Amino acid sequence: MEPNSIATGYxxxxxxxxxxxxxxxxxxxxxxxxxxxxxxxxxxFFEVHAENYMGDGGMPHRALTRIRxxxxxSIHGVxxxxxxxxxxxxRHLARFRALIERYEPALVSEHLAWSTHxxxxxxxxxxxxxxxxxxxxxxxxxxxxxxTIGRQILLENPSSYLTFTESTMTETAFIRExxxxxxxxxxxxxxxxxxxATNLRTSALDYLADYxxxxxxxxxxxxxxxxxxxxxxxxxxxxxDGPVCDAVWDLYEAVLSGTGPIATLVEWDSAIPDWxxxxxxxxxxxxxxxxxxxxxxxxTRRAAI
Amino acid sequence: MRPSxxxxxxxxxxxxxxxxxxxxxxxxxKPAPPxxxxxxxxxxxxxxxxxxxxxxVSLIEALAxxxxxxxxxxxxxxxxxxARFHVRTTPPTSPLxxxxxxDFPAFxxxxxxARSMPWLADVARIERAWLDSYHAxxxxxxxMEALAxxSPEGLxxxxxxxxxxxxxxxxxxxxxxxxxxxxRDAPVGRITATEPERTLLTRPHLDVEVRKISPDVAxxxxxxxxxxxxxxxxxxxxxxxxxxxxxxxxAFIIEAGAFCGISTNGVHDET
Numbered sequence: 001m002e003p004n005s006i007a008t009g010y011x012x013x014x015x016x017x018x019x020x021x022x023x024x025x026x027x028x029x030x031x032x033x034x035x036x037x038x039x040x041x042x043x044x045f046f047e048v049h050a051e052n053y054m055g056d057g058g059m060p061h062r063a064l065t066r067i068r069x070x071x072x073x074s075i076h077g078v079x080x081x082x083x084x085x086x087x088x089x090x091r092h093l094a095r096f097r098a099l100i101e102r103y104e105p106a107l108v109s110e111h112l113a114w115s116t117h118x119x120x121x122x123x124x125x126x127x128x129x130x131x132x133x134x135x136x137x138x139x140x141x142x143x144x145x146x147x148t149i150g151r152q153i154l155l156e157n158p159s160s161y162l163t164f165t166e167s168t169m170t171e172t173a174f175i176r177e178x179x180x181x182x183x184x185x186x187x188x189x190x191x192x193x194x195x196x197a198t199n200l201r202t203s204a205l206d207y208l209a210d211y212x213x214x215x216x217x218x219x220x221x222x223x224x225x226x227x228x229x230x231x232x233x234x235x236x237x238x239x240x241d242g243p244v245c246d247a248v249w250d251l252y253e254a255v256l257s258g259t260g261p262i263a264t265l266v267e268w269d270s271a272i273p274d275w276x277x278x279x280x281x282x283x284x285x286x287x288x289x290x291x292x293x294x295x296x297x298x299x300t301r302r303a304a305i
Numbered sequence: 306m307r308p309s310x311x312x313x314x315x316x317x318x319x320x321x322x323x324x325x326x327x328x329x330x331x332x333x334x335k336p337a338p339p340x341x342x343x344x345x346x347x348x349x350x351x352x353x354x355x356x357x358x359x360x361x362v363s364l365i366e367a368l369a370x371x372x373x374x375x376x377x378x379x380x381x382x383x384x385x386x387x388a389r390f391h392v393r394t395t396p397p398t399s400p401l402x403x404x405x406x407x408d409f410p411a412f413x414x415x416x417x418x419a420r421s422m423p424w425l426a427d428v429a430r431i432e433r434a435w436l437d438s439y440h441a442x443x444x445x446x447x448x449m450e451a452l453a454x455x456s457p458e459g460l461x462x463x464x465x466x467x468x469x470x471x472x473x474x475x476x477x478x479x480x481x482x483x484x485x486x487x488x489r490d491a492p493v494g495r496i497t498a499t500e501p502e503r504t505l506l507t508r509p510h511l512d513v514e515v516r517k518i519s520p521d522v523a524x525x526x527x528x529x530x531x532x533x534x535x536x537x538x539x540x541x542x543x544x545x546x547x548x549x550x551x552x553x554x555x556a557f558i559i560e561a562g563a564f565c566g567i568s569t570n571g572v573h574d575e576t
Contacts (some may be wrong), residue, residue, distance in 0.1 A: 054401050055440030056469065059511050060484050079400035085320040092400055117327035121397040123367065124330075124359040129322055137320070162341045164322060167422040199352070201344040213382070229343070237355060 018072035019104035024285035037276035045072040068111030068263040074107040082141045083128040084114030109187045110156040120164035130174040142182040154185040159192040159238035172210040189220035195236040240269040256292035364392040370404045374487035378408035424478030434472035438513045446562035461536025466566035470508035481517040509562025521546035
C-alpha cells in the first residue's frame with residue numbers, strides 16, 4: 001500500500017481511537033522510539049510538533065505511524081503564526097490539514113503567537129498586543145484554521161518577557177474572548193503562566209483565577225531556565241530543557257483540584273533526557289491527575305462545556 | 306489576493322507590532338521596538354534581547370542539526386560564528402526547518418575564514434542532500450526482476466524513474482571521505498584521500514545510505530537521472546571510460562536503490 005496516500009479505502013484500516021482523557025503524556029522524540037517499543041504498552045499519550053512530520057516520507061512518518069497505532073497522539077503546531085497580522089500561510093495550513101487527516105490525533109493545538117513576518121520565519125513564538133483589532137484578526141485566523149481542518153483546535157497561552165504599551169485587554173480576557181468567538185478550546189501551559197507572572201511581576205494565581213478553565217482540554221508542563229534581569233530580579237526563560245519546577249507542580253495541582261483531571265503533557269524539547277527520566281516526570285503528573293479525580297467530575301465538566 | 310486578504314493587509318499596516326519586531330530581531334545593533342515595555346515601565350531592552358537571542362540561537366542550532374559533520378570539522382565556535390552570519394543574512398523562508406540551509410554550502414564557499422578548507426562546502430552539500438533524502442517520499446525501489454522482464458531488444462530504449470530519495474554529488478575534493486569520517490562519533494583518523502570523489506545517496510529501505518562511487522558509474526547514474534535512455538547512457542559512459550563494466554554498474558544501481566521504476570518512451574510504468 002502506498003504509505004503516503006490518504007485514499008478513501010485506506011481510512012477503513014486506520015488507527016484505533018485511543019482515549020486521552022485524564023492521561024499524562026510526553027513529547028515524542030525519535031531517540032526514544034526503541035525504548036518505547038521495547039517496554040509494555042503504557043498508560044499515556046505522545047505529543048509531536050506538527051512541522052517535524054511535514055516531510056514527504058521516510059523515517060519520521062514510519063515512527064509516528066508506529067506510535068499512533070498503540071497510543072493516543074496529540075499534534076501541536078508551533079508555527080502557524082496565528083497571532084501575526086498577515087494572512088495565514090495557506091500552503092502551511094494545507095500541510096497541517098493533511099497531517100491531521102492522516103494521523104487522526106486525539107488533540108490538535110497551536111499557539112497564541114506569531115513566527116513569520118513577510119517571508120521570514122523566525123523560529124520563535126513572538127508576542128502580540130491585546131487590543132480589539134488584534135482580537136479580531138486572531139479570531140479570524142482561528143476560524144480559518146478550524147474551518148480548514150474541520151475540527152476544533154486548542155489555543156496555548158504564551159510565555160511573556162515584556163508587554164505592549166498599546167494593549168487594552170488582559171491576556172486572560174483576550175483568550176476568554178477568543179474562545180467565546182471561535183469556539184476553540186484551550187491548552188493551558190502552566191509553566192508559561194508561571195514564567196510570565198514572574199517576568200511581568202504579576203500573580204500566577206490571579207491569572208489562573210481569571211482564566212476560562214472550563215474550556216481547557218490539555219495542560220502543558222515544562223522546565224524553564226532561571227536568569228536575572230538588569231535589576232537583579234528573576235527572569236525566567238521558557239526553555240523546555242529540564243524538569244518541571246516545584247512551583248509549577250503546585251500551580252498544576254491547584255488547577256486540577258478545581259477542574260478534575262485534564263490530559264497533561266510534560267514537554268521536554270532540548271537537552272532531552274533518557275526515556276526512563278522522561279517517564280518518571282510523566283508519572284509524577286499522572287499521580288496528581290489520579291489524585292484529582294473529583295467524585296462528580298464527569299457531571300461538572302459536562303455542565304461546564 | 307482575496308478581498309479578506311486585502312482587509313488583513315490593511316490590518317498589517319494598522320498593527321505594526323510584527324514589523325517592529327521583525328526589523329530588529331536579526332539586527333543586534335538596533336534598539337528594542339518602541340511599543341514594548343518591561344514591568345513597571347522598566348526598559349524592554351534586555352527582555353527584547355531574549356527574543357533576539359532565541360531567534361538567532363535556535364536558527365544556529367537548526368543549522369548545526371543539519372550540518373553535524375561540518376560543525377565537527379570546524380569546531381563549535383567557528384561553526385557558530387559562521388552560522389550566525391548566515392542566519393542573519395539568509396533567515397529561513399519556510400516554517401519547515403528541515404528545509405533550511407540549502408543556501409548554506411554556497412555561503413561556506415564564499416566565507417573568508419573557511420578558505421583554508423576548500424572541501425568544506427562540498428561536505429555541507431552532502432549533509433544537506435542527506436536530509437533531503439531522509440524526508441523524501443516513500444517509493445519501492447526498482448527490482449532486478451522488473452529490469453529482467455524487459456525484452457533484450459527493448460532494453461536500450463528504456464528510461465529509469467529516479468527514486469525521490471536519490472541524490473548524486475560530485476566534488477573536486479575527497480568530500481565523501483571527509484564527510485564519512487566526521488559524520489559519526491568515533492575518532493577521526495588520518496584522511497589520506499586527495500582525489501575528487503562522487504557521492505551517491507539513496508534510501509532503499511528506511512535509512513539513508515551514502516556511497517562513494519567511481520567516475521564511470523557516476524556518469525551513468527547522472528545520465529539516467531537526467532532521463533537519458535539506458536542504451537545511450539551506457540554508450541556514452543563506455544566511450545568515456547573504456548573499462549566501464551555495464552552489468553556490474555546495473556547490479557550496483559539496483560542494489561543501492563537509486564531508481565524506482567521503468568518508463569518506455571515517456572510511458573511511465575510504476576514497477
